Amino acid sequence: MTNSEHIAYRMVSGTAEKLLFFCMGMLIVLTCSRWSIQLFILVGGVTSVVRAVYKRSLSWRLLLLAISFVVLGSLVLMLVVGHKNIDAWWQIECFGLWWSITYNSFWYALQLACRAVNSILFIQLLSVNISLAEAITTARKLKVPNSLLELVLLSYRYLFVLKETAHVVRLAQNQRLGYISFRNSLRSTGLLLSMVFIKSLRFSMQNFQSMQVRGYGGFTHQSEEWHPSSFLGILLITVSAIILFCVEFFKF
Structure with a gap:
């Protein structure tokens, strides 16, 4: 149960580097609210996923299915149901209620969709880069x-x-x-x-x-797989995450 497909980044080859890259990436996506950071991660994630799964049609279908679900959910979040809003970009009356899209609801839904897509991209990168043996280990x-x-x-x-x-x-x-x-x-x-x-x-x-x-007793022997990580790779991932956190929380 080995996985011969690797991520687009050759420096991320160790198991600890992969896990650190995934955890730091998910933490940044879920905690950072700046558009510059989210768009930076989105562009990098799309580029990496395209290079990692461009030959796998099934992976593309599953990825597009997940992203389409996010897009549909974001369209619902854009709607504000209630009274007539004079600041709405678009509104219509239906079933005795006003369905409108405001400036705040539009950007809130767009930011939430961007976070969801970035999370999906990180999960996809982890799935194509880590083998089952590494995950079990x-x-x-x-x-x-x-x-x-x-x-x-x-x-x-x-x-x-x-x-x-x-x-x-x-x-x-x-x-x-x-x-x-x-x-x-x-x-x-x-x-x-x-x-x-x-x-x-x-x-x-x-x-x-x-x-x-054959003597099965409730335990399957699975060979361990743990690739050594380089200090430079771990340091680079950590420093990059710290820089992004500083940009977010110190408002550079």
């Missing part, structure tokens, strides 16, 4: 319960089983023109879900019996 160092780690490992393994099973069933349905019309698509989707559940359940039972025969 970090969790063990943080004294996370073994039962929770075991659940994560088994879930991670069965995700690929679900994906492969769904791919095989859908391929068979496509060959039989299962998605030729909207009605057939609905019927085929229902059959797909039921077949994936049945096949995955059967496979999990067989796999669990095989694990018990």
Whole structure:
């Protein structure tokens, strides 16, 4: 369970550097309110994500889905419901109430959307840059319960089983023109879900019996993976975070 894909920054190669970069970035995004800092992080995050996942179509789809959810939520936050507002940029009366967009509500929603997108970008960067073995090793160092780690490992393994099973069933349905019309698509989707559940359940039972025969006692041995970090990389991340915090709180 190794991950050969690396982040756009070659200096961030150690496990401690990756975790520090993620924690500092999320802390800056959630605490800093200056537009200059948020836009700086947004531009850097978009550039890094484009370089990290430009060859992975599924990652792009999931990323766009999350960003579209943020955009829709921001549109709702822009609306102020109540009485007629003379300072509103746009307003309309509906159901006996005035729905308006004001200067404050617009910039509040835009700033919140920027923070949410930056958080999504940091999570995406962490997911493509850290392997499962590194994550499990970090969790063990943080004294996370073994039962929770075991659940994560088994879930991670069965995700690929679900994906492969769904791919095989859908391929068979496509060959039989299962998605030729909207009605057939609905019927085929229902059959797909039921077949994936049945096949995955059967496979999990067989796999669990095989694990018990081989002496499984509730603990999966996972090799540890912890890449050494450079002092220069940690120092650079820390100094950069301190500079951004100073810009935010001392109002340079």
